[in-house]
Amino acid sequence: MPALTAIASQVRRDIVRMVHAVQSGHPGGSLGCADFLTALYFDVMKRNPGFSMDGVGEDLFFLSNGHISPLFYSVLARSGYFPVGELASFRKLNTRLQGHPTTHEKLPGVRMASGSLGQGLSVAAGAALAKKLNNDPCIVYSLHGDGELDEGQNWEAILFAAHHKVDNLIATIDVNGQQIDGPTSKVMGLDNLKEKFLAFKWEVVEMEGNDMDAVVAGLLHAKTFLGKGRPIVILMKTAMGKGVDFMEGTHEWHGIAPNDEQLARALAQLPETLGDY
Numbered sequence: 001m002p003a004l005t006a007i008a009s010q011v012r013r014d015i016v017r018m019v020h021a022v023q024s025g026h027p028g029g030s031l032g033c034a035d036f037l038t039a040l041y042f043d044v045m046k047r048n049p050g051f052s053m054d055g056v057g058e059d060l061f062f063l064s065n066g067h068i069s070p071l072f073y074s075v076l077a078r079s080g081y082f083p084v085g086e087l088a089s090f091r092k093l094n095t096r097l098q099g100h101p102t103t104h105e106k107l108p109g110v111r112m113a114s115g116s117l118g119q120g121l122s123v124a125a126g127a128a129l130a131k132k133l134n135n136d137p138c139i140v141y142s143l144h145g146d147g148e149l150d151e152g153q154n155w156e157a158i159l160f161a162a163h164h165k166v167d168n169l170i171a172t173i174d175v176n177g178q179q180i181d182g183p184t185s186k187v188m189g190l191d192n193l194k195e196k197f198l199a200f201k202w203e204v205v206e207m208e209g210n211d212m213d214a215v216v217a218g219l220l221h222a223k224t225f226l227g228k229g230r231p232i233v234i235l236m237k238t239a240m241g242k243g244v245d246f247m248e249g250t251h252e253w254h255g256i257a258p259n260d261e262q263l264a265r266a267l268a269q270l271p272e273t274l275g276d277y
Contacts (some may be wrong), residue, residue, distance in 0.1 A: 013045035014074035028253040030071035032238040042203040049080035051108040064120020065145035076109040118151025128169040147179025
């Protein structure tokens with residue numbers, strides 16, 4: 001998927017430039033999930049950049065791990081929801097591009113506020129159930145961090161979605177093994193997530209999240225389980241900081257910004273494909 005890979009490279013450039021410009025933000029998880037969100041918005045999801053909050057007749061996406069907002073904003077802008085130049089306002093006073101996505105700024109593409117972790121799966125399950133009740137055949141997608149699964153509300157939502165057979169929901173877990181305080185294995189061991197979700201009566205798809213062909217194939221494979229009585233989860237293996245060698249695979253870049261020299265090193269590794277904002 002050369003075209004999608006090229007877009008993802010530009011998205012990664014946007015991420016590091018946005019965070020650097022204000023010396024604030026979360027580059028690690030944003031970089032790791034860039035391939036996934038690029039594939040979803042530019043290839044897989046049925047969407048309307050005109051944007052209606054009710055979302056009738058289109059697929060919906062909910063970002064639960066809202067701290068990776070630089071990625072979300074870049075993909076939304078690059079896919080036509082608002083002007084790309086607005087990315088320069090990230091985290092600045094009175095911007096629509098808050099550090100964590102909010103709804104009161106009415107930024108097109110943002111359907112829920114997601115500063116507090118653990119809430120997105122509840123929202124996504126509710127939205128998916130509403131589509132079923134309204135006979136809307138479209139799909140609800142969501143994205144969550146693996147460290148976010150420490151929040152108990154997730155497991156209530158996992159039970160709810162299975163019990164109510166919310167089989168038009170595809171939730172993706174970014175399994176990068178890192179969270180703000182260190183490796184997930186040390187902070188709160190998740191053990192075998194596949195076995196957990198199977199025990200909770202979900203369909204499980206495992207996917208390599210930093211290979212564009214694998215991401216597209218994984219998303220399409222997940223769609224084959226739609227309408228069969230079970231919600232679907234994709235366990236997506238990624239590297240935090242993917243694309244920038246000195247950021248990869250460590251929690252240390254979860255929430256810090258690169259300095260000038262580090263920005264230059266990062267940009268040298270990320271081809272400019274669509275033009276910087």
